[in-house]
Amino acid sequence: MADSGGVLVVDALTKSFPLLDGRARRAVLAGVSFTARHGEFVSVIGPSGCGKSTVFSMLAGLDTPDSGSIDFGRDAAGPHCAYMPQRDLLFPWRTVLDNTTLGLLVRGVPRAEARRRARELFPIFGLSGFEDARPAQLSGGMRQRAALLRTVVQDRDLLLLDEPFGALDSLTRTDMQAWLQEVWQRYRWTVLMITHDIREALYLSDRVVVLSARPATVLREVRVELPRPRDLSILAAPEFVALEKELLGVLHG
Numbered sequence: 483m484a485d486s487g488g489v490l491v492v493d494a495l496t497k498s499f500p501l502l503d504g505r506a507r508r509a510v511l512a513g514v515s516f517t518a519r520h521g522e523f524v525s526v527i528g529p530s531g532c533g534k535s536t537v538f539s540m541l542a543g544l545d546t547p548d549s550g551s552i553d554f555g556r557d558a559a560g561p562h563c564a565y566m567p568q569r570d571l572l573f574p575w576r577t578v579l580d581n582t583t584l585g586l587l588v589r590g591v592p593r594a595e596a597r598r599r600a601r602e603l604f605p606i607f608g609l610s611g612f613e614d615a616r617p618a619q620l621s622g623g624m625r626q627r628a629a630l631l632r633t634v635v636q637d638r639d640l641l642l643l644d645e646p647f648g649a650l651d652s653l654t655r656t657d658m659q660a661w662l663q664e665v666w667q668r669y670r671w672t673v674l675m676i677t678h679d680i681r682e683a684l685y686l687s688d689r690v691v692v693l694s695a696r697p698a699t700v701l702r703e704v705r706v707e708l709p710r711p712r713d714l715s716i717l718a719a720p721e722f723v724a725l726e727k728e729l730l731g732v733l734h735g
């Protein structure tokens with residue numbers, strides 16, 4: 483392990499997928515490297531279709547790179563990540579509580595224990611009283627918090643959040659960002675979050691990794707050393723605006 487504080491070292495990942503004709507291949511990742519330290523909030527930003535979700539599916543063990551390595555820095559077997567996919571569906575016929583225990587049940591955690599662990603988080607996730615509701619009875623923001631609860635309750639080393647607020651209207655999105663910062667400060671999860679929103683990345687993160695268009699490489703990494711907790715006024719702070727300009731330049735320059 484190169485970095486003793488690291489929970490994740492991703493080194494030189496490459497990946498290509500076969501095109502429909504079955505002969506040619508499309509290069510998606512052309513050597514992607516980055517790290518995440520314990521308790522760090524890292525955002526991955528890059529143009530649509532550049533391979534961000536592909537990186538996450540490899541971290542989650544759902545796909546394998548053509549070359550390169552992923553090191554979780556522990557020899558414990560089994561999955562290290564809890565993955566909240568880009569389109570995270572709650573099952574409409576299950577109650578909210580039964581949706582949030584799914585990941586634990588799949589791992590063989592007994593139902594009563596899974597429910598106890600999930601229930602504990604309901605107040606923190608603003609879902610008290612909705613344990614027995616169906617997902618259709620929740621607002622968009624509540625549904626995303628339920629999906630996040632299902633991810634967090636698995637208690638893994640690393641949370642992978644793939645555009646968790648992508649489908650929300652901008653007011654709800656802003657509320658959710660503030661809320662996520664608050665719970666993250668409380669629990670200090672190690673988070674890797676995909677977004678294509680520069681402000682969201684800067685507001686929430688300790689570090690932002692910028693990917694190029696496909697085939698993806700890392701164009702820039704910026705450290706966000708703004709004090710926490712950050713409130714919305716930080717968006718107008720000169721340091722924030724300077725970083726935003728820098729990232730805009732990298733992404734569009």
Ligand SMILES: Nc1ncnc2c1ncn2[C@@H]1O[C@H](COP(=O)(O)OP(=O)(O)O)[C@@H](O)[C@H]1O
Pocket residue numbers: 499500510528529530531532533534535536537696
């Ligand atoms: N399983 C797959 N088979 C073929 N092509 C894929 C597969 N998964 C992703 N791709 C292609 O890889 C590229 C990157 O996809 P993705 O990682 O989803 O991008 P992003 O999340 O950055 O928007 C896209 O061109 C997509 O069509």
Ligand SMILES: [Mg+2]
Pocket residue numbers: 534535536568644
């Ligand atoms: Mg994606």
